Amino acid sequence: MSVQFPLAQTTAPVPEATRLTFGEGVVKFVRTKPLGAGGALIILAMIFVAIFATTLAPYDPYWGDYAVQFARPSAEHWFGTDEFGRDMLSRIMYGARIALFVGFVASFAGCTLGALLGVVSAYAGGKVDLLLERLMDILLAFPLLILALAIASILGPAVQNVVIAITIPIIPRAARVVRSAALSVKENPYVEAASSLGASWRRVIVQHILPNVMAPYMIMLTAQLGSAILTEAALSYLGLGAAEPTPSWGLMLSGSASSYAEKAPWIALFPGIAISLGVFGFNLFGDSLRDSLDPKLRRKG
Amino acid sequence: MGSYLAKRLLLIVPTLFGAAAMVFVIMRVIPGDVALLILGGDQAGQIDKAQLAAMHRQLGLDQPLLAQFGTWLWGVLRFDFGTSLWTGRPVIEELIRRLPVSLELAILATIVSVLLAIPFGVLAAARQDTWVDYLIRVISIGGLAIPSFWVGIVIILLLVIYFGWGPPLEYTPAWVDPWANFQQMVFPVVTVGYRYAAVTTRMTRSTLLEVMRDDYIRTAWAKGLGERAVVIRHALKNAMLPVITLIGTEFAFLIGGLVVTETVFTLNGVGRFVVDAVAHRDYPVVQALVFLIALSFVVVNLLIDLTYAWFDPRIRYR
Numbered sequence: 001m002s003v004q005f006p007l008a009q010t011t012a013p014v015p016e017a018t019r020l021t022f023g024e025g026v027v028k029f030v031r032t033k034p035l036g037a038g039g040a041l042i043i044l045a046m047i048f049v050a051i052f053a054t055t056l057a058p059y060d061p062y063w064g065d066y067a068v069q070f071a072r073p074s075a076e077h078w079f080g081t082d083e084f085g086r087d088m089l090s091r092i093m094y095g096a097r098i099a100l101f102v103g104f105v106a107s108f109a110g111c112t113l114g115a116l117l118g119v120v121s122a123y124a125g126g127k128v129d130l131l132l133e134r135l136m137d138i139l140l141a142f143p144l145l146i147l148a149l150a151i152a153s154i155l156g157p158a159v160q161n162v163v164i165a166i167t168i169p170i171i172p173r174a175a176r177v178v179r180s181a182a183l184s185v186k187e188n189p190y191v192e193a194a195s196s197l198g199a200s201w202r203r204v205i206v207q208h209i210l211p212n213v214m215a216p217y218m219i220m221l222t223a224q225l226g227s228a229i230l231t232e233a234a235l236s237y238l239g240l241g242a243a244e245p246t247p248s249w250g251l252m253l254s255g256s257a258s259s260y261a262e263k264a265p266w267i268a269l270f271p272g273i274a275i276s277l278g279v280f281g282f283n284l285f286g287d288s289l290r291d292s293l294d295p296k297l298r299r300k301g
Numbered sequence: 302m303g304s305y306l307a308k309r310l311l312l313i314v315p316t317l318f319g320a321a322a323m324v325f326v327i328m329r330v331i332p333g334d335v336a337l338l339i340l341g342g343d344q345a346g347q348i349d350k351a352q353l354a355a356m357h358r359q360l361g362l363d364q365p366l367l368a369q370f371g372t373w374l375w376g377v378l379r380f381d382f383g384t385s386l387w388t389g390r391p392v393i394e395e396l397i398r399r400l401p402v403s404l405e406l407a408i409l410a411t412i413v414s415v416l417l418a419i420p421f422g423v424l425a426a427a428r429q430d431t432w433v434d435y436l437i438r439v440i441s442i443g444g445l446a447i448p449s450f451w452v453g454i455v456i457i458l459l460l461v462i463y464f465g466w467g468p469p470l471e472y473t474p475a476w477v478d479p480w481a482n483f484q485q486m487v488f489p490v491v492t493v494g495y496r497y498a499a500v501t502t503r504m505t506r507s508t509l510l511e512v513m514r515d516d517y518i519r520t521a522w523a524k525g526l527g528e529r530a531v532v533i534r535h536a537l538k539n540a541m542l543p544v545i546t547l548i549g550t551e552f553a554f555l556i557g558g559l560v561v562t563e564t565v566f567t568l569n570g571v572g573r574f575v576v577d578a579v580a581h582r583d584y585p586v587v588q589a590l591v592f593l594i595a596l597s598f599v600v601v602n603l604l605i606d607l608t609y610a611w612f613d614p615r616i617r618y619r
C-alpha cells in the first residue's frame with residue numbers, strides 16, 4: 001500500500017502549458033475545422049429535435065387521419081402525410097429519437113467493449129492476446145451488415161434487438177484499432193515504471209494505458225455513430241429493425257414508401273433526407289475530429 | 302515469401318473453422334423448430350408427433366449437436382451445403398445461378414469507384430484546406446451518409462415519373478444482350494460506385510496527406526521538383542498500398558452481395574438471396590451464404606496481405 005501513495009502523486013499533476021479550456025477549444029475547432037463545426041451543428045439540431053419531439057411535433061406520430069391520406073406537403077402538413085394519413089414531419093421528428101438511441105447506444109457499447117478487449121489483449125500479450133485476436137478475426141470474417149442481418153433475423157424485429165445486432169459487429173473493429181494503439185502505449189517507459197513500482201495490472205490499464213488510447217477510441221466512436229445509424233436504417237428497411245408503427249426512418253422507406261412512391265413521392269423523399277443529413281453530420285464531425293486528434297494528420301505537426 | 306505464405310495459409314484455417322462454428326451456433330439458437338416450419342408453419346399444434354419425429358430424422362436434427370456440426374462441416378468441405386427449404390434445390394446450385402449478377406455489379410462498381418476516387422483524392426490532398434478540398438470532402442462524406450437503398454429508390458422514382466420507364470427486372474447477361482444488360486446494371490453500378498468512390502477518395506486523401514509529411518517528400522521539394530512530380534511520382538506511389546487494401550476489401554464485400562442495393566433494384570444476386578432466405582426462414586441457405594461470404598472475405602483479405610507483402614518486403618519478415 002505504501003507504494004500506491006507516491007504513485008498517485010506522480011500521476012496527478014499534468015503539464016498545463018498546452019492545455020486549452022473547453023471554450024477555447026471550441027473556438028479553435030470552429031476556426032480551424034469549419035466543416036467539423038457544421039457537422040456538430042447538425043448533430044446538436046438533431047439531438048434538440050429528438051429531446052423536444054413531443055413539443056415540436058405538430059401531430060401525434062402514431063395517429064392516422066384517414067381523411068388526409070397521401071396529403072401533399074402543405075401548410076398543415078409540411079412534409080405531407082403517408083398512406084395512413086399520419087403526419088410525416090412528426091414521424092421524422094420522433095424518428096430522430098430512434099436513430100440517435102440506436103446510434104449512440106450501439107456505437108458506445110460496441111466501441112467500449114471493443115476498446116476494453118483491445119487494451120486487455122495488448123497488455124496481457126501471449127496466449128490471451130493470441131486467443132482474443134483469433135476471436136476478433138473470426139468476427140471480422142463477416143461483413144458488418146451481413147453479421148448484423150444474421151443476428152437481427154434471429155432476435156426478431158425490435159429496437160433493442162437492433163441495438164444488439166449492430167453492437168456485436170462493432171466490437172472487433174474497435175478492438176483491433178485500440179489494441180494497436182495500446183501496443184505502442186505499452187512500450188512507454190512510464191508504463192514499465194508503474195508496473196515495476198508494484199501497480200496492479202488493473203491500475204496500469206485504467207490509469208496509464210486507457211487515457212492514452214482515448215484518441216483512437218473517440219475517433220472510432222464518432223466514425224461508428226454514423227455507420228450505426230445507417231445500419232439501423234438498412235435493417236429497418238429490410239424489415240429486420242424496429243417493427244411498425246415505430247417511426248424509424250429506415251422503416252418509413254420500406255414497403256409502403258416504394259409502392260406508393262409514384263403517387264406520393266414525399267413519403268420516400270423526406271425520411272431519406274433525414275437519414276442522410278444525420279449521418280452526414282456525424283461523419284463530418286468525426287472526420288474533423290480525426291484530423292485534429294491524429295497527430296499524423298495535423299498540419300505541420 | 303514461401304514461409305510467409307505458409308504461415309498465412311495456416312492462420313486462416315482456425316479463422317474459417319471458428320467462422321463455421323459461429324454460423325452453426327447462431328443458426329441453432331434460433332427460437333422455433335425448423336421441422337415445424339417445414340411441416341406446417343403456423344398450425345404447429347395440429348402436427349402429429351410421428352410426422353415431426355420423421356422430419357427431425359430427415360433433417361438430422363435428432364443427432365447430438367456435435368454430430369450435427371460434424372455432418373455440416375463435412376458437407377462444407379465437399380461443397381455440399383444442403384438443400385433450400387424454400388425451393389427444394391441444392392443451395393450451391395441456387396448460388397451459382399445468382400453469382401454472375403453480384404460479380405458483374407462488384408467488378409463494374411469497383412472500376413467506377415477507382416476511376417473517380419484516385420484523381421479526386423489526390424486533388425483534395427494536394428489542396429488541403431482549400432475550397433477544392435472542402436468540396437471534394439463534402440461530396441465524399443455525403444456519399445457515405447446517403448443510404449444506397451434510398452439513392453436507388455430516388456433513381457427509380459425519377460425514371461418512372463419523368464421517363465415512364467423502369468429498369469428491366471430479369472437479369473440478362475452481357476454476352477446475350479449487352480444493351481439490356483447495360484440498362485439494368487447502369488443505375489445499381491452508379492449507386493454503389495458513388496458510395497465506394499466516397500470511401501476510397503477519403504482514404505486516398507488521408508494516406509497521401511500522411512506521406513506528404515515524410516522526409517523524402519521534403520527532399521523532393523528541396524531539390525526543386527515540381528508539384529506534379531512530387532505528388533504523383535513520389536508521394537502517390539507510397540500512399541497506394543493502403544488504398545489498394547481498401548479497394549480489395551471493398552471488392553470482397555461487394556462479392557458478398559449488396560444486400561440492400563440488390564433488393565431495391567430487384568437484382569437477383571447473392572445479397573438478395575440472403576435477404577430472401579432470411580425472410581423465408583430458409584435456414585440452410587442463410588447458414589451456407591453467411592459462411593461462404595465469410596470465406597470469400599477471408600480469402601480476399603489473404604490475397605490483399607500477400608500483395609502487400611510482395612510490394613513491401615518489410616512485412617514478410619515480421
